[in-house]
Amino acid sequence: MLVSIAIIVGAALGAALAVTVVYRILRIAGRKSTLLAEAARRAYWPSAIIAALLAVRFAIPVATSNGWHEPVLHTIMLASVATGGWLVATLIGLAADTALRRYPIDVNDNLAARRVHTQITVIRRVSFAVVAVLTVGAMLVTFPAARAAGASVLASAGLVGVVAALAAQSTLGNLFAGLQLAFGDALRLDDVVVVEGEWGRIEEMTLGYVVVKIWDERRLILPSSYFTTTPFQNWTRTGASVLGTVEVDVDWTLPVESMRAELRRLVESEAAAGLWDGRVCVLQVTDATGGNVRTRSLVSAGNSSALWDLRCLVREQLVSWVQEQHPQSRPRVRAEVGEPSGGTPAPPPSQRTTETTPGVGDNDGSSPGRDNNSAVQHR
Numbered sequence: 001m002l003v004s005i006a007i008i009v010g011a012a013l014g015a016a017l018a019v020t021v022v023y024r025i026l027r028i029a030g031r032k033s034t035l036l037a038e039a040a041r042r043a044y045w046p047s048a049i050i051a052a053l054l055a056v057r058f059a060i061p062v063a064t065s066n067g068w069h070e071p072v073l074h075t076i077m078l079a080s081v082a083t084g085g086w087l088v089a090t091l092i093g094l095a096a097d098t099a100l101r102r103y104p105i106d107v108n109d110n111l112a113a114r115r116v117h118t119q120i121t122v123i124r125r126v127s128f129a130v131v132a133v134l135t136v137g138a139m140l141v142t143f144p145a146a147r148a149a150g151a152s153v154l155a156s157a158g159l160v161g162v163v164a165a166l167a168a169q170s171t172l173g174n175l176f177a178g179l180q181l182a183f184g185d186a187l188r189l190d191d192v193v194v195v196e197g198e199w200g201r202i203e204e205m206t207l208g209y210v211v212v213k214i215w216d217e218r219r220l221i222l223p224s225s226y227f228t229t230t231p232f233q234n235w236t237r238t239g240a241s242v243l244g245t246v247e248v249d250v251d252w253t254l255p256v257e258s259m260r261a262e263l264r265r266l267v268e269s270e271a272a273a274g275l276w277d278g279r280v281c282v283l284q285v286t287d288a289t290g291g292n293v294r295t296r297s298l299v300s301a302g303n304s305s306a307l308w309d310l311r312c313l314v315r316e317q318l319v320s321w322v323q324e325q326h327p328q329s330r331p332r333v334r335a336e337v338g339e340p341s342g343g344t345p346a347p348p349p350s351q352r353t354t355e356t357t358p359g360v361g362d363n364d365g366s367s368p369g370r371d372n373n374s375a376v377q378h379r
């Protein structure tokens with residue numbers, strides 16, 4: 001018994017040691033290859049475990065001939081299959097992360113990168129699900145009862161499929177909608193969208209739902225089928241660069257050319273460095289009715305976040321410029337006091353008519369020291 005145990009433990013330790021030696025060699029070689037070093041680091045533990053399990057699996061029949069080891073061998077086989085699925089999922093994740101690193105998303109023109117990130121993220125999750133299903137299926141096949149039940153399950157697969165499709169119609173709809181979004185290029189990760197009246201970015205996309213990160217840190221979670229059946233705004237559909245407007249109401253006396261020159265100075269200043277992309281800087285008068293003039297400044301930025309900051313900066317600086325340089329051109333309300341239209345002009349005070357009023361005092365209307373016909377002028 002001691003010899004058998006020593007053989008089994010020695011086989012496990014030998015396999016683990018061999019994997020460790022290979023791991024060290026790959027780490028040394030990985031000094032020149034980041035991919036090789038990352039693969040060695042991620043695959044070390046599943047590789048060591050599966051190697052030790054396989055070594056024990058082959059060592060037990062050699063070390064002993066008793067029948068007690070059959071359940072142990074079956075357990076080792078189940079663990080080996082599960083560890084193999086873990087290793088395959090690790091390699092799939094490594095391949096996906098390697099591909100994603102080649103397309104950085106934190107750049108201005110990230111249209112292609114966002115498309116790749118969306119597709120690879122969906123493919124990775126689908127691959128993980130497939131590996132998990134195949135691993136569980138392979139583990140079940142090792143049981144004789146499961147193999148016997150497999151024939152009946154396959155025979156009734158058609159009926160079960162119809163029932164499952166009817167029961168999970170909405171789920172399947174979201175599943176296919178998620179695949180359509182991932183490969184239809186209508187929506188990508190980090191896209192700027194307006195959904196349900198909310199402005200935000202696509203933070204996460206799955207086969208069942210889409211998470212929109214709203215500007216105030218809230219999350220709007222919508223089913224994938226929403227984006228295939230409901231209209232929505234995608235501000236970065238063809239590119240990350242966007243345009244924005246700033247409207248300022250001023251008085252008619254403001255010199256528009258001076259304001260246009262001030263706008264150009266603002267977007268080219270150090271404060272706007274990194275916000276304005278140099279494409280569009282236009283100031284136009286869009287309305288001139290009533291007592292004010294409405295000016296619209298059109299500016300561009302490399303992405304929506306920079307555009308928001310640029311619009312706020314332009315608005316603040318233009319308001320300060322009007323207050324400091326042209327205070328007389330601030331918005332005002334004018335009212336003209338004059339003769340009522342269609343009426344008789346009011347006479348000047350010297351020509352207004354007078355009225356006589358009865359005196360105050362005696363019952364007969366007379367008052368001492370005053371004539372009864374004295375005039376009292378009213379305005």
